[in-house]
Amino acid sequence: MIIEKILNNNVLLTKNHKGKEIIVMGRGISFKKSPGDYVDDYKIDKIFLLNENEFTSRLTELLNDIPVSHFELTNDIVTYANSVLQTELSDKIYLTLTDHIHFAIDRYEKGLELKNALLFEIKRFYKKEFTIGLEALRMIEQATGLTLEEDEAGFIAMHLVNARMDGNEMKSTLKMTKIVQDVLNIVTYHFGIVLDESSLNYSRFLTHLQYFSMRVLRNETNNSGEDFLYNQIMKTYIQAFACVQKINDYLEKTHGQSLSKDEQVYLTIHIHRVTERNSIEN
Numbered sequence: 671m672i673i674e675k676i677l678n679n680n681v682l683l684t685k686n687h688k689g690k691e692i693i694v695m696g697r698g699i700s701f702k703k704s705p706g707d708y709v710d711d712y713k714i715d716k717i718f719l720l721n722e723n724e725f726t727s728r729l730t731e732l733l734n735d736i737p738v739s740h741f742e743l744t745n746d747i748v749t750y751a752n753s754v755l756q757t758e759l760s761d762k763i764y765l766t767l768t769d770h771i772h773f774a775i776d777r778y779e780k781g782l783e784l785k786n787a788l789l790f791e792i793k794r795f796y797k798k799e800f801t802i803g804l805e806a807l808r809m810i811e812q813a814t815g816l817t818l819e820e821d822e823a824g825f826i827a828m829h830l831v832n833a834r835m836d837g838n839e840m841k842s843t844l845k846m847t848k849i850v851q852d853v854l855n856i857v858t859y860h861f862g863i864v865l866d867e868s869s870l871n872y873s874r875f876l877t878h879l880q881y882f883s884m885r886v887l888r889n890e891t892n893n894s895g896e897d898f899l900y901n902q903i904m905k906t907y908i909q910a911f912a913c914v915q916k917i918n919d920y921l922e923k924t925h926g927q928s929l930s931k932d933e934q935v936y937l938t939i940h941i942h943r944v945t946e947r948n949s950i951e952n
Contacts (some may be wrong), residue, residue: 671684671685671686671687671694671708671709671711672684672685672706672707672708672709673700673703673704673705673706673707673708673709674691674705675705676700676703676704676705677693677700677733677738678700678738678739678742679698679699679700679701680695680696680697680698680699680700680742680745681693681694681695681699681700681738681741681742682694682699682700682703682709684709686717692717692718693717693718693729693730693733694709694714694716694717694718695714695715695716695717695718695742695745696710696713696714696715696716697713697715698713699713699714715745715749716745718761718764728765729764729765732765732768732769736768736769736772737772739813740768740771740772740775741764741768743768743771743809743810743813744763744764744767744768744771745764746809747767747802747805747806747809747826748763748764748767750802750805750806750809751799751802751830754798754801754802755798755799755802755830755834757834759830759833759834760833760834762833763829763830763832763833766829766832766833767826767829767833770825770826770829771810771826774810774818774822774825775810775814775816775818778816778818779816783819783821784821785821786821786822786824786825787874788824788828788874788877788878789820789821789824791878791881791936792824792827792828793824794932794936795881795885795932796827796828796830796831796881799826799827799828799830799831800823800824800827802826802827802830803822803823803824803825803826803827803830804820804823806823806826807820807822807823807826828881831881831884845883845887846880846883846884846887849879849882849883849886849887849925850876850879850880850883852920852924853879853882853917853920854876854879856913856916856917856920857913857917857941857944857945860909860912860913860916861909861913861945863945865944865945869944871940871943871944872944874940874943874944875940875941875943875944878936878937878940882933882937886921886925886927889927896931896932897931899935900931900934900935903934903935903938903939904938907938907939907941907942909942909945910938910939910941910942910945911934911938913938913941914929914934914937914938914941917929917937918934
């Protein structure tokens with residue numbers, strides 16, 4: 671392959687044996703090279719075939735609009751994440767995470783802070799991904815000199831969660847949708863109310879249910895939890911806790927899984943928040 675364009679020391683444009691334009695990444699693959707030189711095949715870590723579908727088209731467009739160093743940062747983060755998680759993340763993360771990192775840096779430089787409303791939950795339920803997110807912040811600081819807030823580690827963690835590949839994306843999505851809808855139905859019938867889908871609490875509850883359903887399908891539930899907090903929540907939010915027990919029964923019957931004490935606590939709090947205003951109005 672012949673180098674057509676050098677984006678930086680680690681990223682270049684070339685064509686494969688079929689004449690299709692590709693982006694090639696590899697540590698030092700462009701170092702001391704010039705357009706017209708041969709690509710060192712042994713240095714290739716990642717190849718993106720361009721203009722073949724919407725993803726690669728958007729990736730090409732993105733690389734024309736942002737510093738290539740941000741794309742390189744994403745590659746370093748994804749490589750590290752794959753080694754820690756012992757998995758292969760979807761290629762789509764190169765688009766979504768690069769875009770996020772670019773705007774995170776842009777927001778920081780403009781003094782705009784974006785809070786992560788789900789940070790506490792991400793820390794508790796996606797510990798590995800969050801730890802990788804913290805390491806990603808260190809990489810970003812090393813590359814740019816900017817110290818991003820911990821909220822960004824949470825956002826990066828969720829990009830990693832969403833990029834997990836299981837080979838049954840559509841099938842899993844349908845199953846997740848079914849779980850979310852069933853849980854919403856349980857809440858609705860238990861309280862005899864119609865939830866306000868325009869409220870912030872509903873949006874947060876729905877987001878929690880989406881990630882919760884992922885954990886159910888991946889069998890990532892566990893038996894951890896603090897007895898003190900669990901007992902306090904049980905006594906404080908009696909109706910919401912009773913609703914959670916119905917959800918637990920549903921999961922045991924349909925998926926053979928029981929809710930951990932931690933998950934019962936979070937679901938109870940979310941359900942209390944999302945139903946409190948409706949109950950008062952009724």
